[in-house]
Amino acid sequence: MTVFGWxxxxxxxxxxxxxxxxxxxxxxxxxxxxxxxxxxxTGPIERGLLAAAGRSSLGPQTWLGYTLAMLVFNAFGxxxxxxxxxxxxxxxxxxxxxDGVDPLLAFNTAMSFVANTNWQAYGGETxxxxxxxMAGLTVQNFLSAATGMALAAVMIRGFANSGGDRVGxxxxxxxxxxxxxxxxxxxxLALVFVAxxxxxxxxxxxxxxTLEGAKQTIALGPVASQEAIKLLGTNGGGFFNANAAHPxxxxxxxxxxxxxxxxxxxSFALTHTFGRMVGDIRQGWAILAVMAIILGGCLVVxxxxxxxxxxxLTALGVDPSLGNLEGKEVRxxxxxxxxxxxxxxxxxxxxxxxxxxxxxxxxxxxxxxxxKLGEIVPGGVGSGLFGIxxxxxxxxxxxxxxxxxxxxxxxxxIEAREMKLxxxxxxxxxxxxxxxxxxxxxxxxxxxxxxxxxxxxLTELLYAYASATGNNGSAFAGLTxxxxxxxxxxxxxxxxxxxxYIVPVMAIAGSLAAKTRGSASxxxxxxxxxxxxxxxxxxxxxxxxxxxxxxxxxxxxxxHLLIPTGQTF
Amino acid sequence: xxxxxxxxxxxxxxxxxxxxVAYPLAITGVAQALLPGAANGSLVEVDGKVVGSAxxxxxxxxxxxFHGRPSATSAPDPNDATKTIDAPYNAANSSGSNLGxxxxxxxxxxxxxxxxxxxxxxxxxxxADAVTxxxxxxxxxxxxxxxxxxxxxxxxxxxxxxxxxxxLIAARVAGRDLGFLGEPRVNVLDLNLALARLDPS
Numbered sequence: 206m207t208v209f210g211w212x213x214x215x216x217x218x219x220x221x222x223x224x225x226x227x228x229x230x231x232x233x234x235x236x237x238x239x240x241x242x243x244x245x246x247t248g249p250i251e252r253g254l255l256a257a258a259g260r261s262s263l264g265p266q267t268w269l270g271y272t273l274a275m276l277v278f279n280a281f282g283x284x285x286x287x288x289x290x291x292x293x294x295x296x297x298x299x300x301x302x303x304d305g306v307d308p309l310l311a312f313n314t315a316m317s318f319v320a321n322t323n324w325q326a327y328g329g330e331t332x333x334x335x336x337x338x339m340a341g342l343t344v345q346n347f348l349s350a351a352t353g354m355a356l357a358a359v360m361i362r363g364f365a366n367s368g369g370d371r372v373g374x375x376x377x378x379x380x381x382x383x384x385x386x387x388x389x390x391x392x393x394l395a396l397v398f399v400a401x402x403x404x405x406x407x408x409x410x411x412x413x414x415t416l417e418g419a420k421q422t423i424a425l426g427p428v429a430s431q432e433a434i435k436l437l438g439t440n441g442g443g444f445f446n447a448n449a450a451h452p453x454x455x456x457x458x459x460x461x462x463x464x465x466x467x468x469x470x471x472s473f474a475l476t477h478t479f480g481r482m483v484g485d486i487r488q489g490w491a492i493l494a495v496m497a498i499i500l501g502g503c504l505v506v507x508x509x510x511x512x513x514x515x516x517x518l519t520a521l522g523v524d525p526s527l528g529n530l531e532g533k534e535v536r537x538x539x540x541x542x543x544x545x546x547x548x549x550x551x552x553x554x555x556x557x558x559x560x561x562x563x564x565x566x567x568x569x570x571x572x573x574x575x576x577k578l579g580e581i582v583p584g585g586v587g588s589g590l591f592g593i594x595x596x597x598x599x600x601x602x603x604x605x606x607x608x609x610x611x612x613x614x615x616x617x618x619i620e621a622r623e624m625k626l627x628x629x630x631x632x633x634x635x636x637x638x639x640x641x642x643x644x645x646x647x648x649x650x651x652x653x654x655x656x657x658x659x660x661x662x663l664t665e666l667l668y669a670y671a672s673a674t675g676n677n678g679s680a681f682a683g684l685t686x687x688x689x690x691x692x693x694x695x696x697x698x699x700x701x702x703x704x705x706y707i708v709p710v711m712a713i714a715g716s717l718a719a720k721t722r723g724s725a726s727x728x729x730x731x732x733x734x735x736x737x738x739x740x741x742x743x744x745x746x747x748x749x750x751x752x753x754x755x756x757x758x759x760x761x762x763x764x765h766l767l768i769p770t771g772q773t774f
Numbered sequence: 775x776x777x778x779x780x781x782x783x784x785x786x787x788x789x790x791x792x793x794x795v796a797y798p799l800a801i802t803g804v805a806q807a808l809l810p811g812a813a814n815g816s817l818v819e820v821d822g823k824v825v826g827s828a829x830x831x832x833x834x835x836x837x838x839x840f841h842g843r844p845s846a847t848s849a850p851d852p853n854d855a856t857k858t859i860d861a862p863y864n865a866a867n868s869s870g871s872n873l874g875x876x877x878x879x880x881x882x883x884x885x886x887x888x889x890x891x892x893x894x895x896x897x898x899x900x901x902a903d904a905v906t907x908x909x910x911x912x913x914x915x916x917x918x919x920x921x922x923x924x925x926x927x928x929x930x931x932x933x934x935x936x937x938x939x940x941x942l943i944a945a946r947v948a949g950r951d952l953g954f955l956g957e958p959r960v961n962v963l964d965l966n967l968a969l970a971r972l973d974p975s
Contacts (some may be wrong), residue, residue, distance in 0.1 A: 212954045254788050258781035279776040281786050331867055340794035347793040348786075376781045383789060388797065395801045402829060404815045405805035410866060413824045415832045415925065416966050423827055423865040425815050429805065430798040445867035450909030452829040453815065458956025514902065515875050521885050522892055523897040527917060527957075531880065531906040532870045535843070535915040538957035559909045560870035563880075663872035683872030758847060764876060773878040 206512045210540030211545040214504065217462050217544060221469045225493065228470060229477025236482065238377065245481025247384040254384075258376050265371035268715025271359060272708060274375035275352060279319050279704075282348055287315040289332075289341040298336030300409035306332065313692040314349035318342050320703035321349035321585055323435070323442030323555055323678035323693060326597050326686040330424040330445050334409060342442055343431050347391075350438025351382040353587030356707060361482045363714035364615045367722035372714060385472070387438060388473055394433035394467060399461075402456040405429040416642050428453055436467035439585040441555035441678045447556045449545070450534055461541050461558055468554045472583035475590045483615050489732035492593055495741045496582040500551045503571040508543040510568035515632045516768055532563030543568065550575040554586030555678025560680040562657070562665070566768070569681070570761035576675040578749040579634060585676060588703075591710050592743075593628050597732070598713070600744045604730055614732060616722040623713050630709040635752040637674040637701045641694050642756070651690050659774030660767070664760035669695060681746040781860045818963065822968075825964050831914040833863040834966060838931040840916070840924055842962045843903050844887065846871035847911035854869035863912060872909040918947045928969070942968045 234241050240248075255263055266274065289296065290311040294304050306314065308350030310326055317324040318341040323346075333342070362372050399405050406424050413421045428444045432454055435442055441627065445451040455461050473493060480489020499605050511533075514525030517747035528539035537545070541557035549556055550572035561572050575582065581592040605619070612619040645666050655662040667680040670678055673695040680686070686695065731737065805813035818830040828830050831842045847869050849861035861867075873880040887905040892898070901919040921943045929936040946960050946968070 209950060209954050213956070216954070250792075254785065257788065258784045262777055262781045273775060274781070275779045277775065278782045278786065281782050285786060285790070328867060328869070339798045340790060343798060344790045344794035348789060376785060380785060383793065388793060391797065392801065396804060399805040399809050399813055401803070402812045402816055405802050405813045406815070407802060408814070411817060411824060411827075412815070413826045413832075415826055415834075416862065416963075416970060417832075417834060417836060419833065421826060421832050421863065421865055422828075423815060423830055424867075427798045427802055430801040434793075445868045445910075447870065447910035447912070450870070451868045452831075452910060452914055454914055456816075456829050458951040462955055517876065517881055518884050518888075518902070518905070519868075521881070522890050522899050523884065523888055523905055524901050527902040529906075530902040530908075531873065531875070532909045533906075533910050534910065534913050535917055535959045536913075536956050537813070541956060557909070560872055562872040562874060563870065565875050586856075656872055657874040657877055661875075661876060664874075681872070682870070683874075693932065720910050764874075767876060773876050773881050774874070 206509055207540070210508065210512065210538070213462070213540055214544050217465050220462070220466045221473055224466070224470050225474045225477050228474035229489070230481065232386060232474060232478040233481040235381050236361070236378070236478065238381070241385050242383050243389055251380055251384050254380050255377065263374055263377055264370070266374055267370050268372050268711050268718070270358065271372055272711045275356065276704070278379070279352060279374070282345060283315050283319045286318060286341050287311050289337055290314060293334040293337045294731045296334070298339070298744070299334035300407070300484070301334065303332065303334050304336070309689055309692040310687055313696040316696040316699050318345035318440070318442065319349055319702065320675060320676050320699040321353055321438070321553060321588065322676040322699045322703070323440045324673055324680070324699065325442055325678065326692055326695070328446035329443055335409070335426055335512050338431060338444060339427060343434060346431070346434045346438050346440040346442065347383055348379070350387055350434070350440060350586045351379045351587055354382045354386070354475070355379050355587065356711065357587035357590040359711060360594055360714045361479050363717035365482045366718045368719065370715065370719050372718050377500060383404065387434065390437050391430070391433040394437065394463070395429045397427040397463065398432055398460060401460045403429040403432055403460065404453050404592050425453070433467070435556060436464050436554065437471060439468055439472065439552045439554040441549065443556060450560070451558045451658070455558055458541060460538055461537055461545065461647070464558070465545055465548050467557070468552055469548055469583065469671050471586045472589045474550055476583070479590060485733065488615065490664050491733045492597070494738045495593065495745070498738070498742050499578070499582040499745060500547065503551070503575055504544060504547045507547050507564070507568045507571040508540060510545050510565040512564070513537040515565060515581055516522070517771065517773070529565050532560030534559065546572050547575065549679055550677055551580065551582045551584070553580045553588060553676045553678070555672060557562060557679050560682060561668070561679060562683050565742060566761045566765035569664065570757070572679065573664065573671060573761065574749070574757070576671045576677050577634070577638070578676060578745055580675050581745070588676070595630055595710060595713065596745055597741055598627050599631070600741045601730065601732065603744065604740060609729060610730070613723065613729065616724060617717050618723070622716055624768045626709040626713045628631050630706050631748070633701055633705045634674055636668045637698050638667070639756060641698055648690065650688070654685040654688055654691060655684070656772065660760050660764040661774065664764070667692070667756055667760055670698055673698040676703050813847055818967070820967070828961065828963065829914055830865050831863050831912050831962060834873050834962065839963045839969065840928065840962050842916060843913050844907045845903065845911040846907040863879060865912055868910045868912055870909045870911060891923065896926070897923060914961050914963060916962055918943065918958055918960055921960045921965065932969070932972070934972070938972070942972070
């Protein structure tokens with residue numbers, strides 16, 4: 206680890222922190238339906254779109270009405286994306302003349318982008334036409350992110366409202382989030398990206414004649430526009446196979462810093478939105494503190510693991526001073542790569558600037574751990590906030606048990622119904638990840654997809670199902686995922702991890718909204734102080750640890766312990 | 775359910791046009807008008823011919839050139855489309871090796887490469903980037919240490935004194951961006967273009 210390495214990490218995290226209040230305040234206005242500084246431009250578009258959608262459907266909805274609207278919208282989005290992928294060969298915007306995408310791969314990809322996962326079982330530049338990338342994938346990058354943020358608004362209203370069963374209107378929320386947050390931020394970021402060297406063209410490739418006289422075909426395309434939303438919306442699907450490690454997606458350490466900022470900014474800022482809307486911004490800072498503690502801890506482990514280099518290579522006469530560089534780019538080095546890896550898995554982004562598969566055992570363990578903790582520190586846009594609020598509910602329940610009081614959070618009593626729903630949501634993650642991994646580990650056809658043997662092979666499987674269920678999308682990418690088994694099961698895992706989780710969480714929000722908000726008394730457990738921060742942090746770590754420790758022990762942990770023995774696989 | 779159909783279809787259609795068509799095309803238009811160099815891939819031309827991109831590494835194998843890092847990219851096998859063959863710096867199919875840290879394949883590869891480089895340069899150790907594949911397989915840079923490790927070979931192949939080659943490197947080492955972001959590096963194509971100018975033959 207170097208001083209410069211830490212300086213760069215602190216600088217990027219300081220940028221994220223600096224944007225929390227302004228961005229959080231802006232989003233609170235968007236959720237509240239108030240005017241924003243963008244209203245003079247976006248107002249007419251917003252009114253036009255909502256009028257076309259039909260006035261009668263714009264009234265306040267119950268949690269069930271809201272959730273149904275969300276499901277219908279996402280079902281159409283899925284069908285539309287699936288159709289584009291299947292038909293890309295005969296649609297315009299296909300300069301490379303690529304074939305239509307196979308049915309199972311198209312199913313997997315459409316589910317992946319609708320569920321804000323962006324798991325990529327395909328290589329972007331060799332599979333997707335420009336039309337598929339733009340009108341297909343980029344659209345879902347916006348809409349899946351807007352969906353997540355809208356659902357976070359519902360969860361916040363569940364706490365902020367006092368009585369009544371209405372939680373807002375899905376169509377209004379999705380439209381306003383897209384027009385007031387995601388689209389304008391993407392426009393600015395995409396143009397900055399081009400200025401820093403990221404291509405934006407409709408040309409598919411250029412042929413160069415290298416100095417040695419060979420032909421090099423360089424794939425190009427509308428990269429900058431997709432890059433911006435893929436990060437701001439914590440989507441993560443790369444234009445190219447190598448994702449943000451590709452020099453066209455991420456040409457310099459400056460673009461790299463901006464990318465990390467972009468993928469963390471919205472999720473961290475939503476904690477401030479939460480604090481404002483419930484009328485006590487300290488509540489938002491407490492949640493942010495939990496996120497920062499776990500993120501920071503994982504970062505220290507990952508960076509130190511990578512910076513030390515690979516002892517097996519050092520023994521062969523490789524200088525360890527640059528760290529473990531297999532699967533990393535020289536311009537980023539280990540510090541920027543470790544921060545990107547931790548940030549992309551602490552959110553649901555899953556874009557990578559280095560190959561997690563080639564990280565040292567403990568370096569690769571941290572991304573896996575962050576995904577399995579539920580991607581809530583800070584998590585995907587929207588999904589991270591409602592995810593950590595579910596944990597906060599669990600925490601006040603546990604605290605309530607310890608002192609024998611009725612648990613309450615922000616003046617709302619937490620009762621049996623909320624607890625049952627919270628546990629239901631919480632169990633989907635381990636059941637799906639461990640269930641599918643266990644079956645895959647017994648199937649010869651699934652094991653044939655592994656690129657690495659030994660404990661690393663098990664980690665490859667665990668990572669794949671964790672990434673899909675957690676809607677992350679990053680991979681231990683040696684796994685050959687474009688097979689019928691993986692396309693089908695990972696697609697199902699993404700569906701369960703997204704929609705199987707959302708429905709019970711929305712039910713919690715509806716149930717909370719209907720309760721009247723009590724005022725704090727002398728006996729109320731304060732949820733803005735260090736004690737609460739420590740308790741939530743502990744609940745996240747204990748819950749994640751209990752669920753997954755046996756699997757971790759057989760994967761990254763045993764692999765780490767094998768290093769001194771010099772055993773290879 | 776029925777009442778959700780109209781808003782779902784209307785908003786999906788209109789937001790698709792807005793975010794999937796208007797947005798990327800508008801960015802393309804502005805980028806092409808204001809920043810054509812970057813927007814088209816930062817291509818490098820010599821005598822009017824495209825020789826590569828300043829951002830994308832390319833394969834160099836002859837002794838007289840600076841070599842980039844090992845690359846794990848592949849291409850379809852021309853004899854059997856279901857298989858792939860090694861194709862270093864294939865800029866139409868970016869990829870890393872995805873070998874784990876305890877992979878025997880990785881250790882064997884590094885061992886062979888490191889022994890060759892150590893013998894060639896007469897050095898006791900080699901920089902890590904010289905024997906590891908990059909994440910994209912298209913890394914345009916090497917560390918200053920790996921560039922210097924190659925001086926002896928290049929000077930011999932080109933019949934120049936080592937300090938001529940050293941001077942080319944020294945003039946092209948890029949420090950950390952803004953003084954603290956990223957790592958020091960040298961662009962291999964840039965170095966080799968300078969070598970080509972040194973000796974037009």
